[in-house]
Amino acid sequence: MPVHLFWGDDSAALERAVTKLIDSVVDPTWSSINLSRLDGGDSGQALQALEEARTPPFGSGDRLVLLQRSPFCNACPSELADRFDAALELIPDTSHLVLCNPAKPDGRLRTTKTLQKRIKAKLANEERFQLPAVWDGAGQRQLVERTASELALDLEPTAVDALIDAIGNDSARLSAELQKLALHASSTGSTTITADAVAALIDGQAANALQVGDALLEGQVGEAICRLDALIDAGEPALRIVATLTGQIRGWLWVSLMEQQGERDVAVIAKAAGIGNPKRIYVMRKQLQGRPPNRCLNLLGRLLEVEASLKRGAQPAAAFRDGLLGAAAGGGAQ
Structure with missing residues (x-):
């Protein structure tokens, strides 16, 4: 063609x-x-x-x-x-x-x-060639399996889970790490990549921006900061983290407000919140149970402070700590 x-x-x-x-x-x-x-x-x-x-x-x-x-x-x-x-x-x-x-x-x-x-x-x-969303576990599994197939590699099922936890949807890093694991496997005379090899050779990031947002929604500010430190140490741009968190929390706010107004149609809620997959609304509803919209509003305000601090030249770790610990002190994330 x-x-x-x-x-x-x-x-x-x-x-x-x-x-x-x-x-x-x-x-x-x-x-x-x-x-x-x-x-x-x-x-x-x-x-x-x-x-x-x-x-x-x-x-x-x-x-x-x-x-x-x-x-x-x-x-x-x-x-x-x-x-x-x-x-x-x-x-x-x-x-x-x-x-x-x-x-x-x-x-x-x-x-x-x-x-x-x-x-x-x-x-x-x-x-x-579309990357799965960071919350799309099935999509991330397909990404790992498809990439391994393209590279003609065999993975144990537990190795797939370990790679998802360590890398998420970072396709470029996934390809590089799989090639490294393949060399290790061949050096040991094996044809299959195991979960133990993944644990031994890959520095697990075990964090993404959406997991940070989940921790903030639960009021676990210390856990959120630990995950943020892992992301920053792994080279994730701070402003990209802020953008992801802002989109996630804004989506929660829309769902919470529309639920308050009595809207039950997930397609209508997804369209208003700018969420491409309406099935995601079911997960968000469970996350938001018992939590008022004010919590999301408070977190959005804190993220705006973090963004302003970053753009004034603050170090990423310090900007997130100052902004989010302020949220904890003010009771908005509790």
């Missing part, structure tokens, strides 16, 4: 798929001529990708044009869309135009509709 649409926020899995495609169609001897890597953030390079994709390969093997940050399915200008539509019919079977983007394609765009028609006609290929 001459056109490949790869999208999703799992950049590590997407990059593995790109590498696999390159290895399968491009002759290494001719890769300097037949392999191009371009950035669609530059409209000039996006046009160049269309021109190169229309050119047959030289020598043996196929030509592959990789366009990162492709504009063709997200906010594509009309002139660029016209050039895209015209180029699609002219790409030879021995050339591959690979469009990569972290965002989901905008189905309202003419270019996206054109691609979808070609995908249904099997004239183009689409692959999705």
